[in-house]
Amino acid sequence: MSGAGPADAGDVGEDGRRQDARLGPLLEDSTEDLYENAPCGYLSTLPDGQIARVNATLLSWLGYTRGELVGHRYFSDLLTAGGRLYHETHFAPLLAMQGEIGGVALELQTADGARLPVLVNSAVKTSANGEPLLIRTTIVDARDRRAYERELLRARREADRERERLQLLVTTLQRTLLPPELPDVPGLEVAAYYHAASRDEVGGDFYDLFALARDRWGLFLGDVCGKGAAAAAVTSQIRYTLRAAAVYDPDPATVLGTLNMALRRDYDRNGGRFCTAAFGVLTASGNGFDLSLASGGHPAPLLLRADGSAGYQLVGGGPFLGVIDDVVFTSTTIRLGPGDTFLLYTDGLTEARTGNGRERYGDQALLAFAAGLAPSTAASAIDSITALLEGLGDGLDDDAAVLALSVPRS
Amino acid sequence: MVAGPEDRPVVMLAHGFGCDQNLWRLVAPSLAEDFRVVLFDHVGAGRSDLSAWQPERYATLDGYADDVLRICRELELRQVVFVGHSVSAMIGVLAAIREPDRFSKLILVGPSPRYIDDDGYRGGFSRADIDDLLESLDSNYLGWSAAMAPVIMGNPERPELAEELADSFCRTDPAIARAFARTTFLSDNRADLAKVSVPTLILQCSRDAIAPAEVGAFVHAEIAGSALVTLPATGHCPQLSAPEATLAAIASFASGPP
Numbered sequence: 001m002s003g004a005g006p007a008d009a010g011d012v013g014e015d016g017r018r019q020d021a022r023l024g025p026l027l028e029d030s031t032e033d034l035y036e037n038a039p040c041g042y043l044s045t046l047p048d049g050q051i052a053r054v055n056a057t058l059l060s061w062l063g064y065t066r067g068e069l070v071g072h073r074y075f076s077d078l079l080t081a082g083g084r085l086y087h088e089t090h091f092a093p094l095l096a097m098q099g100e101i102g103g104v105a106l107e108l109q110t111a112d113g114a115r116l117p118v119l120v121n122s123a124v125k126t127s128a129n130g131e132p133l134l135i136r137t138t139i140v141d142a143r144d145r146r147a148y149e150r151e152l153l154r155a156r157r158e159a160d161r162e163r164e165r166l167q168l169l170v171t172t173l174q175r176t177l178l179p180p181e182l183p184d185v186p187g188l189e190v191a192a193y194y195h196a197a198s199r200d201e202v203g204g205d206f207y208d209l210f211a212l213a214r215d216r217w218g219l220f221l222g223d224v225c226g227k228g229a230a231a232a233a234v235t236s237q238i239r240y241t242l243r244a245a246a247v248y249d250p251d252p253a254t255v256l257g258t259l260n261m262a263l264r265r266d267y268d269r270n271g272g273r274f275c276t277a278a279f280g281v282l283t284a285s286g287n288g289f290d291l292s293l294a295s296g297g298h299p300a301p302l303l304l305r306a307d308g309s310a311g312y313q314l315v316g317g318g319p320f321l322g323v324i325d326d327v328v329f330t331s332t333t334i335r336l337g338p339g340d341t342f343l344l345y346t347d348g349l350t351e352a353r354t355g356n357g358r359e360r361y362g363d364q365a366l367l368a369f370a371a372g373l374a375p376s377t378a379a380s381a382i383d384s385i386t387a388l389l390e391g392l393g394d395g396l397d398d399d400a401a402v403l404a405l406s407v408p409r410s
Numbered sequence: 411m412v413a414g415p416e417d418r419p420v421v422m423l424a425h426g427f428g429c430d431q432n433l434w435r436l437v438a439p440s441l442a443e444d445f446r447v448v449l450f451d452h453v454g455a456g457r458s459d460l461s462a463w464q465p466e467r468y469a470t471l472d473g474y475a476d477d478v479l480r481i482c483r484e485l486e487l488r489q490v491v492f493v494g495h496s497v498s499a500m501i502g503v504l505a506a507i508r509e510p511d512r513f514s515k516l517i518l519v520g521p522s523p524r525y526i527d528d529d530g531y532r533g534g535f536s537r538a539d540i541d542d543l544l545e546s547l548d549s550n551y552l553g554w555s556a557a558m559a560p561v562i563m564g565n566p567e568r569p570e571l572a573e574e575l576a577d578s579f580c581r582t583d584p585a586i587a588r589a590f591a592r593t594t595f596l597s598d599n600r601a602d603l604a605k606v607s608v609p610t611l612i613l614q615c616s617r618d619a620i621a622p623a624e625v626g627a628f629v630h631a632e633i634a635g636s637a638l639v640t641l642p643a644t645g646h647c648p649q650l651s652a653p654e655a656t657l658a659a660i661a662s663f664a665s666g667p668p
Contacts, residue, residue: 048644048651050615074644076619081535082542085595088620088646089428096650097432106546155546215453 015109041139047124047132049074049092058139063111075137080107080115095135099124105142117146135335167199174202177235185217187284191382193402195348195389202232203399204275205346206239215284218246221344221403222277222298222321234273237262242279252279252294253329256321260329263322274322278315278344281386288337288407294329296321299347302366304374304381306339306409312367341376341406348400349385352392361392378404394410411449412485414442419514420487421445421664424478426496426520427594428457428587433495436653437660443590445491452498454586471497471597474605475504476508482512491664496520496620496646497594504599506608514668516610517660520646521629523599529655531600534622540595547587548596555610603632611663613648613656620646637663 035042039057045051051069059066062078076084076092083106095101100123108116122137174196182190198205207221224231238259245258256279263274278301280293293301295317304310314394316330336342345366352361373384381404389396411431414518421441423434431438431449441447451458452474467473478501482490490513494502499521506513525533526540565612609635614626629636639659 062591074617080542081539082546084619085535085539085543086546088618089426091647093429093647093650096647097435107542149561293435 009303012131013028016322018024024116027395040141041118043075043137043139045075045137047135049076049135051075052134061110061116061141062108068111075135078108080109083107091122095122095124099126105146108139110252117142119145154247163200170196170200170202171230172236176208177202177232177239179208179210183211185209185282187407188282189378189406189408191269191378192385193389193400195396195400197348197397197399198232199226201228203227204231204235205348205399205401206235207344207401207403208239208243209403210243212246212250212281216250217282218243218250218280219282219344219352219403219405220277220279221346221401222275222296223346223348223399224275224402225273226271227399230271231273234263234270234275237266237270238275238277246279246281248261251331252281252292253317253331255279256294256296256317256329257327260318260321260327264325267322270322274320276320276346278317280344281406287410288335288340289405291334291342291405292331293334294318294331296329299350301347301362302343302345302370303334304341304343304370304376306337306375308374310370310374312363336405336407338407338409339375341374341378341381341404343370343381343402343404345385345402346400348396348398349389349402351398352389352400353395353397355394376406377408380407381406412446413438413449414444414446418444418446419489419491419664420448421491421493421660422448422478422482422487424450424492424494424498424501425452425455426494426498427590428496433647434649437649437657440657441661444661448481448485448487448490449564452581452590453477454590456601460583460586461651463583465589468589469593471501471504471593471599474498474501474593476507478502478505479509481513482509488512491515491517493517493519493660495649496522497597500597500599500602503602503606507605511630512608513608515664516606516608517613517663518610518629519613519648519656520615520618520626521612522621522625523603523629523632524597525595526598526622528598531628532622532624534570534620534625535595538547540591543591543595544588547584547591600628600632603629604634606633606636609668612638613657613659614638614640615643615645615648615651616640617644618646 017167036056038055038057040244041061043058044053050063051073054066054069054158063397076087079087091101094287102121104120106120108118110116119140119142120137122135123208124132125136127133145246178194181191190209192207204224204227209217212218221399224235231261241259241262245255252387276296276298278298280291283290293315297320300312300315303312303313305410316325316331316332350361350363350366355360369388373381382402389400421439425431425433430451434449438447438449451470454460454463483604484536492502492506492513499518501516502516506516522533524531525535526537528534610624612630614623626638630636641652641655641659643655645651648656
């Protein structure tokens, strides 16, 4: 012993005496008492499950006397019938194979028939040569936890149901914003592609093709900023405004001017939403069609010509629709002859992310793709674009719409 | 998995609800010394191809029996001694009724043709008990991977070993486990027993909470000419709790006179 201080042997000192006083009650504790009155149930069974030892805590939870259980009952006898099935098919085989098992949720049946949700851990004690001697099991009261888990499961099922309802609603609403099928235009082949980025939200892209007169057809394709219910309401307004305006005066510049006015008027109510759109009127003429087209800030359409060339079409028009008052739009006329294919699309197509760098697909790539397709037909162009976009997988992260028109070769 | 000499009789081991072919691990290696042993996981269990699972196909035990016959055809197995544990006992019964020539013998370990009590018949369970089991499956499935496949051997030097084992023991997809539980415990194959024409051995455990002695006696009485052996084993899995006795009973019946 080196040194001599106040806490030297024989003199525990002031501090030591105080500590002893605090630990006094602990000295009263014993392993036996700890076993019997631990805040969890202890159970030892023979390898076949017969109860060999049980602590007072578990007896008080179950309402049995020691004599009723030890030597007479098996662990599985303490379980509910469903728990017994679970024990025999999952718990016991895994315990036998692994030597231990933990965190298993079971329900005990008390002497008066009540159910006690518990969490069970078991470990096999083996002899020196590896023979199983007994199974030690600790049992933790899990009433609160089980109630909480039930609530979690219930909430999750509820959320799943709500999500299904929402998706049904979205699908139904989406359908009302797109033509159920494209009309039959004599002398013209038409096809369309639509991709909604989310099953939980209505997309903001839209298109339509409809008869204006016997030999005249209106068409449009556009993109409302944003998505979801509010955007869907604006999309709906845009659709009926365009259709109604075209009946009154089918000049595309005038139609877009009318839409711009309507969007400006309801700008605040619409939450400041605007859109891009191209509106056109198709008139049968000779062996093809004349397409008069105006654009409100919309991406330039593509023409895949009969001679195998392809190019963006400069279309007169004006700025985004719904942003500035009193805009005057202009129209451009494009001639569609036999073998020509005309494509209107939204920027979901060109802004899709590609490759590992996740760069945008882009106008140049689209032009090169279109040049590779030309000459084409509406159906075949849509097939190719569908395959292209599906190949991008989750790179296609926005809504995308494509409307294709082609004049068959006679 | 196929093990054992090619020229020996084929013994096909089929696991029941709740586990996979691992359940035979204490019995299969010794059996493979004298027999050609075929082990497999039912679709949805163990390492089976989960994408092959279809709710309609596996809504009845016929789908599982069909799989057994497919395996036999694929591996060109003949004179098969089929050993079916738990629900696989009835799967074997159905397979042997459909193609009796394929099988030389049936060994039914802890069989029950009907788990639910019914009009004078005592299966041991009620419909509510089965719902109770489904609830147990539900409340354990959040912790399924942790609780049902814990680290088996504390071997810090080789964590991948524990991982591999944890990965392979009785893994089940929770949704498939629910469906298999329904198919298993709501089936009624009592009427099929009398149609069995293959020599049959029933292995009964002395104390089995799932397939009690009186159910074993019922199966014995319904299958004409069947033999009943009661194993000194507690619980529903004698191949784990009494592997030697189980092995001896299987080997002696399989190699005995046809």
